[in-house]
Amino acid sequence: MGRSDRTHPRPRKVRTWADHGAAERPIPAPCGREGGIPVDNPRRAGARTGILVSSGAEPTSSAGEVVVPGRKLPAELVGRPFTVARAEVLLPGQHRVRMRSLAIPTSGVRVDWPGRAAPGVAELAAAVALALPRTFAYSHETAARLLELPVPAPWTPGERLHVMTPTGATRVQRSAVLAHGGLERRTTVVVDGMPVVHPVDTFCDLAGQWRLADLVAYADAMIRRWPTTHEGLADRVAHGRPTRHRARAAHAIGLARPEAASPMESRARVAFVAAGLLEPELNARILDEAGQWVATCDFVWRAARVIVEYEGDHHRTDRRQWQSDIARIRMLEALGWRVLRITATDLRAGRVPATVALIAAALAGTAA
Numbered sequence: 001m002g003r004s005d006r007t008h009p010r011p012r013k014v015r016t017w018a019d020h021g022a023a024e025r026p027i028p029a030p031c032g033r034e035g036g037i038p039v040d041n042p043r044r045a046g047a048r049t050g051i052l053v054s055s056g057a058e059p060t061s062s063a064g065e066v067v068v069p070g071r072k073l074p075a076e077l078v079g080r081p082f083t084v085a086r087a088e089v090l091l092p093g094q095h096r097v098r099m100r101s102l103a104i105p106t107s108g109v110r111v112d113w114p115g116r117a118a119p120g121v122a123e124l125a126a127a128v129a130l131a132l133p134r135t136f137a138y139s140h141e142t143a144a145r146l147l148e149l150p151v152p153a154p155w156t157p158g159e160r161l162h163v164m165t166p167t168g169a170t171r172v173q174r175s176a177v178l179a180h181g182g183l184e185r186r187t188t189v190v191v192d193g194m195p196v197v198h199p200v201d202t203f204c205d206l207a208g209q210w211r212l213a214d215l216v217a218y219a220d221a222m223i224r225r226w227p228t229t230h231e232g233l234a235d236r237v238a239h240g241r242p243t244r245h246r247a248r249a250a251h252a253i254g255l256a257r258p259e260a261a262s263p264m265e266s267r268a269r270v271a272f273v274a275a276g277l278l279e280p281e282l283n284a285r286i287l288d289e290a291g292q293w294v295a296t297c298d299f300v301w302r303a304a305r306v307i308v309e310y311e312g313d314h315h316r317t318d319r320r321q322w323q324s325d326i327a328r329i330r331m332l333e334a335l336g337w338r339v340l341r342i343t344a345t346d347l348r349a350g351r352v353p354a355t356v357a358l359i360a361a362a363l364a365g366t367a368a
Contacts, residue, residue, distance in 0.1 A: 081111040081127035106131050106176045118157035121145045128176050129194055137188045137195040139164040139180055143202040146191045150217045150263035185241045200236050207245035217266035219256035259283050265298055265310050268347055275356040295328050304363045307339045338362050
């Protein structure tokens with residue numbers, strides 16, 4: 001084979017998402033009973049559109065190219081992922097030189113991520129999607145992250161993306177991807193132009209992998225944020241597609257409480273109930289003798305007049321929050337409430353028994 005022959009890749013056997021004009025139009029849900037349900041998130045409007053958008057105005061040349069230090073790229077390729085095949089069309093005979101310093105999220109795709117050490121999950125997913133088959137959806141932890149639902153651990157660079165395709169289709173084989181089958185048995189939604197397995201199906205897929213407390217945190221947030229009720233979710237799990245972990249999923253839904261305001265509050269509640277404590281009221285209003293609102297507290301055992309407050313790190317780092325917490329606790333104690341404050345450290349596996357013992361002693365009215 002001559003040198004000139006090697007500059008052109010062999011024709012691809014599988015048509016990809018990019019081949020169908022993914023950057024120009026939204027992706028319909030590839031399968032599912034309910035079809036595509038766009039995620040309405042005005043807070044993120046303009047921040048993510050399924051492709052990366054340049055964060056600022058770029059200097060352009062008279063030829064319509066964007067000048068990037070050390071190279072020139074057509075404006076169409078700047079600040080967003082693109083396929084090598086597209087670059088070959090726009091930069092015939094010179095794409096290799098101009099793309100030499102660009103990031104490679106996956107084989108056949110390039111992107112310029114200026115000023116960033118590593119992309120986030122949404123950015124990486126948008127880039128990798130250009131190299132995926134037409135019918136696919138992000139699933140499992142990747143789906144949960146894109147849906148902005150709680151995941152046990154934060155996103156870390158290098159984490160592989162979960163991609164699901166229909167049964168019988170060729171599995172995706174890429175270093176950035178963990179491949180799954182069975183997409184035809186799941187409903188999908190569209191998040192920022194990308195197909196994502198529906199949150200209920202994602203919940204069922206994760207039921208056999210996550211701890212119970214993490215499943216409950218996910219279910220709490222899902223019921224709170226998505227157009228579904230606790231009863232509706234339980235019915236979908238009970239009568240939906242068969243799954244080996246249906247009983248575990250149903251158990252987690254039985255413990256779900258949409259009143260929980262954060263994943264850590266959900267995990268704390270599961271730990272309390274699992275240890276035998278009575279289930280507390282969540283984010284309950286505390287009133288004074290005149291019926292005036294005093295505070296809304298995380299965990300309330302009203303009969304025992306005991307309150308437990310979970311405090312994230314912002315309670316320590318935010319001066320106004322810290323001062324407000326002190327004033328509020330004084331008011332509650334003046335009304336006869338006992339207030340216990342816990343942090344993430346108190347909910348670690350080795351510390352949970354001591355934390356539960358402290359709360360149990362308060363509920364019994366004895367000294368800790």
